[in-house]
Amino acid sequence: MTSVEQSALVAGDVTARERIFEAVLGLCRERAYDAFDVGDIARLAGVDEESVRAGWPARNVLVMEALLYAVAPHMKFPRTGDIRADLEQQLAATARLFADPGIGPHLRAVIAEIHADERLAATFLRKVYGPNRTVARARFELAQEQGQLRTDIDLDAAVDLAFGALWFRLLLGTGPLTPELAASLAEHALAGLGVPAAGDRR
Amino acid sequence: MTSVEQSALVAGDVTARERIFEAVLGLCRERAYDAFDVGDIARLAGVDEESVRAGWPARNVLVMEALLYAVAPHMKFPRTGDIRADLEQQLAATARLFADPGIGPHLRAVIAEIHADERLAATFLRKVYGPNRTVARARFELAQEQGQLRTDIDLDAAVDLAFGALWFRLLLGTGPLTPELAASLAEHALAGLGVPAAGDRR
Numbered sequence: 001m002t003s004v005e006q007s008a009l010v011a012g013d014v015t016a017r018e019r020i021f022e023a024v025l026g027l028c029r030e031r032a033y034d035a036f037d038v039g040d041i042a043r044l045a046g047v048d049e050e051s052v053r054a055g056w057p058a059r060n061v062l063v064m065e066a067l068l069y070a071v072a073p074h075m076k077f078p079r080t081g082d083i084r085a086d087l088e089q090q091l092a093a094t095a096r097l098f099a100d101p102g103i104g105p106h107l108r109a110v111i112a113e114i115h116a117d118e119r120l121a122a123t124f125l126r127k128v129y130g131p132n133r134t135v136a137r138a139r140f141e142l143a144q145e146q147g148q149l150r151t152d153i154d155l156d157a158a159v160d161l162a163f164g165a166l167w168f169r170l171l172l173g174t175g176p177l178t179p180e181l182a183a184s185l186a187e188h189a190l191a192g193l194g195v196p197a198a199g200d201r202r
Numbered sequence: 203m204t205s206v207e208q209s210a211l212v213a214g215d216v217t218a219r220e221r222i223f224e225a226v227l228g229l230c231r232e233r234a235y236d237a238f239d240v241g242d243i244a245r246l247a248g249v250d251e252e253s254v255r256a257g258w259p260a261r262n263v264l265v266m267e268a269l270l271y272a273v274a275p276h277m278k279f280p281r282t283g284d285i286r287a288d289l290e291q292q293l294a295a296t297a298r299l300f301a302d303p304g305i306g307p308h309l310r311a312v313i314a315e316i317h318a319d320e321r322l323a324a325t326f327l328r329k330v331y332g333p334n335r336t337v338a339r340a341r342f343e344l345a346q347e348q349g350q351l352r353t354d355i356d357l358d359a360a361v362d363l364a365f366g367a368l369w370f371r372l373l374l375g376t377g378p379l380t381p382e383l384a385a386s387l388a389e390h391a392l393a394g395l396g397v398p399a400a401g402d403r404r
Binding site: 033034105108109111112113114115116121124125129133153154156157158160161163164165166167168169171172173174175180181184185188189191 | 235236307310311313314315316317318323326327331335355356358359360362363365366367368369370371373374375376377382383386387390391393
């Protein structure tokens with residue numbers, strides 16, 4: 001047995017997990033949200049259906065976690081020291097993911113199930129919303145410490161103000177999700193949230 | 203036949219329509235979105251089920267129109283001449299409706315069906331989003347003419363910036379919808395969108 005094979009065995013669970021996520025993402029790129037089932041996922045991942053069912057309580061939870069797996073590497077809020085540049089980057093990355101036909105429509109579909117599915121809602125809050133909110137709040141707090149953001153604001157309202165419009169367009173399907181929109185949102189949100197000296201370019 | 207009976211006959215369709223909407227809203231106040239059907243609506247409205255089915259192609263379209271009927275009187279964007287006061291009023295009215303247990307959860311539930319239901323999506327765009335967007339754009343344009351709002355902004359992005367956070371919280375269930383949030387959003391959005399002379403109170 002080579003050391004590569006050995007480490008694959010040791011890391012067996014992780015690898016199967018990743019293969020399953022990749023299978024879900026592959027299916028999301030090719031099919032609509034409702035057009036594949038756990039059997040399709042298992043076949044494409046090369047695992048048996050029972051092990052998929054053992055790992056996730058429901059198909060929608062698995063799809064949400066797979067989308068998170070795809071999205072997470074792109075959601076690290078930059079920390080260049082310039083909150084305007086960093087927020088624009090983060091909004092642009094979010095807009096790009098939402099506009100991706102293999103991600104946006106499926107994210108929208110799975111989130112649509114939250115209101116009627118408490119387990120899915122709990123997964124969303126714990127694994128998607130919570131960590132993302134923590135990262136965004138921490139970045140906004142750093143900007144406050146660096147004198148780039150007003151300190152008299154409710155941080156959750158500030159983050160909602162900056163990111164709410166992108167979610168609005170994703171979930172309601174009312175307008176395009178473009179880098180131009182991201183830039184415009186970053187500028188206008190920060191003009192309202194920033195302190196005049198650092199955040200205001202009017 | 204009295205003149206009252208006569209006018210009720212002449213306006214018969216309108217009256218039945220209103221009774222049906224009121225029945226839906228009554229059920230929404232008492233039950234979850236999925237916990238009543240067209241039969242319940244017809245019984246409470248005192249009409250036969252067939253006439254309900256003849257008027258609306260699907261239950262979700264009827265619920266959406268009934269919610270619109272409840273919400274529309276509260277959605278007339280004020281025009282006092284002060285965009286900050288008017289936007290705060292409009293955001294507060296929206297937050298109040300979203301926080302109403304007889305409206306918010308049902309609006310969230312019916313909107314969750316948009317992504318998989320083209321007819322419902324078309325109804326939403328034509329009857330809910332379209333008219334509301336037209337009113338909001340017109341109010342923002344007036345503020346531009348009155349020198350209270352920057353003219354170098356994309357109006358749809360500006361409206362999304364102002365209202366997106368409320369929709370974010372309604373659809374994702376991530377935070378309370380309060381008058382304080384509305385006031386904070388109005389202030390921060392307008393600091394970014396307003397012209398310094400009139401819109402900036404920092």
